[in-house]
Amino acid sequence: MSLPMKLRRAGMYILLTAIALVFVGPFLILLSAGLKPAGQAVFSFPPDIIPRPPVLDWAIEAWTAIPFPTYLLNSVIYVGVTVPLYIIVSALCAYPLALMSFRGRNLIFFAILSTMFLPGEVMLIPRFLVVSQLGMADTFAGVILPGVLSAFGIFLLRQTFAGVPREVVDAARTDGCHELRIFWHVMLPAARPTLAILGIFGFISVWNSFIWPLVVLKDSAKYPVALGIAYLAGITGTDVRSLAAGTIISIIPVVVIFMIMQRHILEGMRGAVKG
Template sequence: MSAATISDTVQVKPKRELPWRRRGEAGFDKPTLLSFVGRYVLLIFCLIITIGPFIWELSTSLKGQGEDIYSFPPNLIPQQPTLDNYAEVLRTIPVINYAWHSLAVGIATVITNVIFATFAGYAFAQMKFKGKGICMAIILSTLLLPGEVTLTSQYLTIKSLGLANSLAGVFLPGAISAMNVLLMYTAARAIPNSILDAAAIDGATTYQRLRHIVWPNVKGMASVVALMSFIGAWDDFLWPLVVLNDPAKYTLTVGMQYLQSSFGANQRVVAAGTMIALIPLIILFACAQKFFFKGVEAGGVKG
């Protein structure tokens, strides 16, 4: 059979079009002008919703007494920029002391959540014991309850322990979070059982498996747990307000409430206090965002 005959008998099948790519339609790599404009309109809209209130609050905190802060559309660039509002906040409340209290509670919350959530996540993901499913269901069921539902029982527990009106009482209910346990459970579950079984056969103890196998693969998620735990402890307002009755022991968010009662007519001072409480979180997230996004993307076992 000649080459010409073979070429006649062989039929080349046409390329099959992907189901999401019809003829005449643009792909994801070449968007149409309408979709291109729509994406940026949506991004700008989301930017205005998320960043707009922060920019307005920052602008208000820098405006002088002669400027109108309720004009529409708002004037975001102060005509008479001043730091007098921040100085008034520092003269009115002991910001430094309150910030130290919030920092102490936040650091303690981070340490306990990272340690206990890692242990609990590993136990639920890799260990076998009776009642594991029931325990996991109880922990997950707490996510369905709003914090206000358990507020009274938590206060009675803290009061019975003699920790009312103390920073320890503020910290203890947030020492471990069910959401953080779930996050660490998800990270620990991605570790193949064969690796842990091989380590156990080689004589590795549970602590050694946690230190040399589990922790290197879940520390990315642990950074997410640490950051979210600190932000939650720093921003918490209701629980410290319930537990603490001595102004000398207030956290920063509770101390800022005094500005609202004393300077309710002057929202410039209130905005300055809000920015003082918010700036540390912005700095923290700016410094730790690399670890945060790496933790979110972390998945498989590292070689």
């Protein structure tokens, strides 16, 4: 590589790193505030980012100031129930839409696509009233069930199923396979990459969900962790250090999952946009 090329490349990395700092910086500031000892100022000109020494006191304080373990467990339950339900309901619906011809197929498909044009804020009130009428206000079911149907999931899986070679399906059918068996033993395994993508996106969206649980839940013992953080922020007298530490704890699970699965996410976005 020639010298100008090397310089150009170095400049490119400096630019990429500077931009990365813009996106990661606020989290680093939060992390630093959550680890600073009581004697070190959180805010100062110039910023004093490195904790001397890093302490876990504030993480422990946040952990006990609100029922943190309960909130984390609630979030795990919300994710653990919603995501599998969401995947199976989407796959079941996508299967006939992709591979069978029947009366009303287009109608069903367009009805489901139309849900994308019902803005969340508009649906908030009537959906809350419906959930209340069904006796599901302030329950786990009330938080979970409205989030199970997703036009995105059905759309993506329909594309995937339609892309499975016809011969594979026809061969299974001539072998006398039941449709449900084909669905379970042929289509689901063939769609595994798409299912992984839906799983990750589902995890992220349920873990971060805020406005719907805020509306449905009265009892703070059922809060997911994002609501718990808003609650912690709202308690007067919460130290800026322990709020920072608590917020960092709340995002660790989703950041770890993202780091592990990032390749799938970025590939998946590509598939979704093309589809």
